[in-house]
Amino acid sequence: xxxxxxxxxxxxxxxxxxxxxxxxxxxxxxxxxxxxxxxxxxxxxxxxxxxxxxxxxxxxxxxxxxxxxxxxxxxxxxxxxxxxxxxxxxxxxxxxxxxxxxxxxxxxxxxxxxxxxxxxxxxxxxxxxxxxxxxxxxxxxxxxxxxxxxxxxxxxxxxxxxxxxxxxxxxxxxxxxxxxxxxxxxxxxxxxxxxxxxxxxxxxxxxxxxxxxxxxxxxxxxxxxxxxxxxxxxxxxxxxxxxxxxxxxxxxxxxxxxxxxxxxxxxxxxxxxxxxxxxxxxxxxxxxxxxxxxxxxxxxxxxxxxxxxxxxxxxxxxxxxxxxxxxx
Numbered sequence: 133x134x135x136x137x138x139x140x141x142x143x144x145x146x147x148x149x150x151x152x153x154x155x156x157x158x159x160x161x162x163x164x165x166x167x168x169x170x171x172x173x174x175x176x177x178x179x180x181x182x183x184x185x186x187x188x189x190x191x192x193x194x195x196x197x198x199x200x201x202x203x204x205x206x207x208x209x210x211x212x213x214x215x216x217x218x219x220x221x222x223x224x225x226x227x228x229x230x231x232x233x234x235x236x237x238x239x240x241x242x243x244x245x246x247x248x249x250x251x252x253x254x255x256x257x258x259x260x261x262x263x264x265x266x267x268x269x270x271x272x273x274x275x276x277x278x279x280x281x282x283x284x285x286x287x288x289x290x291x292x293x294x295x296x297x298x299x300x301x302x303x304x305x306x307x308x309x310x311x312x313x314x315x316x317x318x319x320x321x322x323x324x325x326x327x328x329x330x331x332x333x334x335x336x337x338x339x340x341x342x343x344x345x346x347x348x349x350x351x352x353x354x355x356x357x358x359x360x361x362x363x364x365x366x367x368x369x370x371x372x373x374x375x376x377x378x379x380x381x382x383x384x385x386x387x388x389x390x391x392x393x394x395x396x397x398x399x400x401x402x403x404x405x406x407x408x409x410x411x412x413x414x415x416x417x418x419x420x421x422x423x424x425x426x427x428x429x430x431x432x433x434x435x436x437x438x439x440x441x442x443x444x445x446x447x448x449x450x451x452x453x454x455x456x457x458x459x460x
Contacts, residue, residue: 194225
């Protein structure tokens with residue numbers, strides 16, 4: 133089978149596509165013929181050796197591929213040949229097939245296509261854990277999403293809206309207005325103006341009758357985090373999911389105390405390893421919302437395996453609308 137193989141870390145595109153042996157499913161494992169896998173920003177960190185969790189080389193990158201079960205190993209009871217599944221694999225997705233534990237497979241709804249399933253993977257589960265587990269979202273909360281036009285940001289807005297919350301979208305360009313409105317934004321928060329430290333809070337307070345946001349999901353960090361912290365409501369919760377702006381911010385603990393607010397972080401890979409049953413519950417909820425029409429996958433732009441570097445470069449240069457999906 134063909135697979136992207138990392139022998140040495142290097143620039144995006146330096147890992148070759150090679151012919152390697154198709155894996156054999158071991159005890160408790162299944163062989164999945166991969167139909168689609170999302171190209172994610174985290175993959176660029178893996179390829180360059182900058183990600184915090186890296187397997188021994190050589191290895192194949194690619195998280196949470198989807199496909200059809202082609203063979204089952206001994207002691208597999210709940211998954212059968214022909215099942216359409218999402219795998220919770222941490223790597224191995226940039227390939228034509230993968231062998232994974234049967235307990236790491238989640239059945240896909242019949243109505244969910246493979247490209248759409250790949251489009252949702254790693255974005256909707258990250259957003260779900262940020263909102264439901266870390267921020268303890270409740271119906272009626274006001275949720276501000278920073279980095280609203282990214283994959284996780286769009287997913288977070290859809291999920292928050294589906295759960296009965298009011299959604300504020302932090303955007304830096306008016307060109308993104310239609311995109312975030314379609315994802316469920318009730319109000320827009322302009323992040324491009326002068327004096328962000330004051331203007332962000334003023335806009336959020338204006339949109340919430342002076343209360344502030346109950347929950348803030350922050351993928352930007354830097355000055356955006358600093359400003360957002362001041363826009364939290366009493367007992368508000370801010371969840372850090374990334375630092376796209378570059379600077380890793382700091383917070384003075386006395387400010388948390390004075391406002392009775394919380395700041396927490398989310399590393400989604402840890403949940404797949406430590407709490408797989410909660411991860412399964414997450415996807416069951418996501419797929420249920422999808423089948424009810426409450427959420428929708430971001431439109432995928434399809435790439436071949438040999439063009440994986442084109443997909444990742446497009447992500448880095450922000451030239452891809454929706455999600456970049458590789459279909460081996």
